[in-house]
Amino acid sequence: MSAVSVEEHAAAVETLLAALGTRTEQRIPLTEALGRVSFEDVRSPVDLPLFRNSQMDGYAVDSRSVTKTPVTLEVSTIIAAGPTESAVLVPGSAAKIMTGAPIPEGADTIVPVEDTTIPSAGSVTIERGRGAGEFVREQGSDVRVGTVLVEAGRVLEPRHISVLAAVGFAEVDVRSRPRVAVVTTGAELVDAGSTLTPGQIYDSNGITLAAHLRASGAEVVAVARSSDDPKRFREVLDEARRSAELIITSGGVSMGDFEVVKDVLGPLGGAFGSVRMQPGGPQGMTLFDGIPVLSFPGNPVSTVVSYIMFARNIVRRAAGLPPILPSTATLHESVVSPPGRRQLLRGRLCDDGRVQLVAGPGSHLVAALAWADVLIDIDSETTELAAGSDVEVWPL
């Protein structure tokens, strides 16, 4: 792989990761399903309501008994919500009934308690009659057995959880999440919380890629760090491939003397080279023992830009989530860009729809990345853009 365009590399990555899109189902408790993606159409196993029931607290009667009001009827029974024997209304009487309770056979309307008075114990006076069907919830009037309640591919929100619970599901089949391992490299990296000696920096790529991957719907199965020792790196890769469907590495891909990722994976068939973009130029990709490995440069900003340009939407698609697409914004200030390279600048959207640069093109500006909410995408032919120009921006 010599210097290629962003589009060419993205297409190659797409091919390498094609298998990631084929997902299996995973059965999980409904209580853990929020934010997961339904694997297939979910049909109702029951009618909803499950039985004909009362929409009000009141009296179940035959509507013909209450055509003339006021009328006083005997209260022949009381029907509470809850498990009950099927009841039959004594002809000409009223059954006191609670909201949600099954309506007795022979009754076809509910008179709300508000429209009644009690003349004496055991009877009720109906002040206002009701027609057949009023306040009656017919069996299946909400959902018929077999109706599709949640379509395949839906990101499950509370409202979907709600209907699945209402028809009695305790579990649901969701799309399995793509399992991704992250391997960072670099002799200069140390753990957060440690004291630094000269030449050391904190390892932020592992936790950053993990956060991005989770936000893209992936399951992060491992976050490991390797030294620049090829043997150690190989061990870490071997460990990662046991559980991962995709491995993402950071560092060790550029033109230095100690480029462990390139040195180990190059001879194993990996393609390493330069993509005409800034930041994030050096890139690699390998099919390692059947597992795809994407190799990003080690600089923290380059790593994130690489993830967004080459991996994010593939991971999201595998997870069943919609792609994050660029939108158009107006440049707040003028921009210069080197010729022959697609440039991805950190920007911040203002309330007026314009986008501001938050820092220069330096790939080490991590703080700027935290303040940025978009990447401003300047194509490789463009060397200068005036303030007020339209640009494409990628949400971060």
Add this chain to the structure above:
Amino acid sequence: MSAVSVEEHAAAVETLLAALGTRTEQRIPLTEALGRVSFEDVRSPVDLPLFRNSQMDGYAVDSRSVTKTPVTLEVSTIIAAGPTESAVLVPGSAAKIMTGAPIPEGADTIVPVEDTTIPSAGSVTIERGRGAGEFVREQGSDVRVGTVLVEAGRVLEPRHISVLAAVGFAEVDVRSRPRVAVVTTGAELVDAGSTLTPGQIYDSNGITLAAHLRASGAEVVAVARSSDDPKRFREVLDEARRSAELIITSGGVSMGDFEVVKDVLGPLGGAFGSVRMQPGGPQGMTLFDGIPVLSFPGNPVSTVVSYIMFARNIVRRAAGLPPILPSTATLHESVVSPPGRRQLLRGRLCDDGRVQLVAGPGSHLVAALAWADVLIDIDSETTELAAGSDVEVWPL
């Protein structure tokens, strides 16, 4: 509490839940911080870069040695990234240097490896010179110690996690989540997965409220179900109040003979009555042993509508999340509404910005709620709206 307006009840709930807004901080590992809310401004404990380092693989030189090119220099040392002694450049020589490695004292520019050739072992020919400061990342050029990296109240995204990791934080102080318990009531309720007998229905309110609460940033500390036995309900409440700052109940608040929530909490100072809205009219609120209890009606749709109208934004505010506010949409069809009651109809937004009704006003239509993505808010004075009218809609 007799019949009150939605606004009046909402104001009363707001007062009852005022204490929920006072949050403490919680220190959590950075790896678990995605989606949490920063408790206070987070300042950098270090400069970033932590030390002056090279932006390229190449040669560190004194720019005065390379004013005329080509020029061949002795390679006096090799500096890799990683822990190292502070180096000093032998005057007039070049130090081979890797990206990210500390620049030796006496060097002020980096010549990229692409601009060099090797005439013989131990020396390098510089084909193109560089000015002072080129490809040099100065200490603190990204972040100065003390700079605010993440402001208080930010929902932490991958980009925030990234910068916090880069400056060495292993943990972060986030806003504690409001702890909420859910108690559902109703003798007719059975667990999902069970076989129903006549009169029984599946308990969906617990799982639904839990999903909504989690989506609002709350920690759901318990989801319990009580029978209609007052003693049992009291036990469940006593248990819930041990861990919760807010208890939400469903069911047992209307006008039937067995209204366990009203029967138990009413005598303890609870206010129970009717709100002029549909669905969701019967409502209650109690300060129970110092813990606020919101009591929603038991019908699944009424429960959800109650949560959205009275609790969602209060919980979100306590969690540090922005409120979900209504927007305006155009009615796809005409709507009639009973006078004197604010009505909340289930609707679905179309791509053209219009909103369609997905079902009638019946509060038992759970399936419709799953298909709906908004509640259409019709005020209590309005009895009819023509197709094409503007209405307020609440995202679900």
